[in-house]
Amino acid sequence: MSEDAEEPAPEHFTSAAADARKARERSHIGVGKWDATVVTYGLAGRLIGTVVVTLPLLWFVYWLVPFGFVGVVCWFVVFPRMLRDLWRRADRL
DSSP states (O other): OOTTOOOOOOSSOOOHHHHHHHHHHHHHTTOOTTOOOSSSOOHHHHHHHHHHHHHHHHHHHHTIIIIIHHHHHHHHHHHHHHHHHHHOOGGGO
16 A cells, blocks of 8 residues: 555535534424423423512512512512523423
């Protein structure tokens, strides 16, 4: 054999970007907003979580004077973030 002989190219050559795109496409199959995964809850878990997250807000509103007002103001900062994380799809984490 001569030293100038080139090694044969792999039969299936793709770029890293193409591999990443295929991996993303495969990961989206069967993962919807309502599906439970390892890191998210299913529909029932999300509904229960929403009720549990809403209970302190209702308690703050009931006891509005004086500390309830502070709780309501703080909760309107925390509450949307908690609901957004709770209802986020698994492929967008």
